Amino acid sequence: NAGVTQTPKFQVLKTGQSMTLQCAQDMNHEYMSWYRQDPGMGLRLIHYSVGAGITDQGEVPNGYNVSRSTTEDFPLRLLSAAPSQTSVYFCASSRSVYSNQPQHFGDGTRLSIL
Amino acid sequence: GQNIDQPTEMTATEGAIVQINCTYQTSGFNGLFWYQQHAGEAPTFLSYNVLDGLEEKGRFSSFLSRSKGYSYLLLKELQMKDSASYLCAVRLISGGNTPLVFGKGTRLSVIA
Numbered sequence: 598n599a600g601v602t603q604t605p606k607f608q609v610l611k612t613g614q615s616m617t618l619q620c621a622q623d624m625n626h627e628y629m630s631w632y633r634q635d636p637g638m639g640l641r642l643i644h645y646s647v648g649a650g651i652t653d654q655g656e657v658p659n660g661y662n663v664s665r666s667t668t669e670d671f672p673l674r675l676l677s678a679a680p681s682q683t684s685v686y687f688c689a690s691s692r693s694v695y696s697n698q699p700q701h702f703g704d705g706t707r708l709s710i711l
Numbered sequence: 712g713q714n715i716d717q718p719t720e721m722t723a724t725e726g727a728i729v730q731i732n733c734t735y736q737t738s739g740f741n742g743l744f745w746y747q748q749h750a751g752e753a754p755t756f757l758s759y760n761v762l763d764g765l766e767e768k769g770r771f772s773s774f775l776s777r778s779k780g781y782s783y784l785l786l787k788e789l790q791m792k793d794s795a796s797y798l799c800a801v802r803l804i805s806g807g808n809t810p811l812v813f814g815k816g817t818r819l820s821v822i823a
Contacts, residue, residue: 637815639814639815697759699744702753704752705752
């Protein structure tokens with residue numbers, strides 16, 4: 598069972614570069630989300646989607662774009678990387694956002710911006 | 712705004728019982744989750760409470776009081792492998808822009 602798959606696991610970028618973090622789930626989950634986790638800050642929601650074609654902003658959306666063209670995939674794009682975006686990024690999915698279904702997390706992408 | 716508070720760090724002895732508290736002040740409430748996160752790994756689901764009372768799952772129990780905006784996670788018969796961060800998360804009633812809000816987590820160290 599693959600669950601939630603994130604690629605890459607590690608990435609180093611230079612300031613100003615752009616890149617896409619990939620996230621795919623094979624559980625036919627409606628709800629997908631992206632978090633960043635920084636020391637002392639906990640998990641903060643960047644963007645989320647309640648279904649294909651529907652996305653919305655979380656707490657810290659600036660500098661990031663998302664799209665949800667299929668149920669399975671929810672890529673996160675960094676438009677112009679900044680050192681403040683150095684973080685661990687987690688993608689998560691759940692059957693529905695309005696239920697008791699827990700979120701399943703991917704293994705994370707560790708991103709460093711130089 | 713949404714506010715979820717947890718102690719930053721706790722230390723407990725192997726074989727003992729530890730209680731990790733979580734208080735929340737949020738605009739709406741539709742359930743509270745507890746997750747466990749080992750260092751360098753992804754969070755994994757432990758428990759869910761939406762009604763007041765205690766939910767028990769083996770060595771782990773979680774309690775909720777909605778009127779007090781309070782929850783705790785109780786870990787019994789502590790083992791070294793329980794050393795991890797424990798995250799409290801509140802699901803809001805309406806989506807808004809933050810359907811699930813996480814606390815900053817409590818780092819638990821289990822010592823021999």
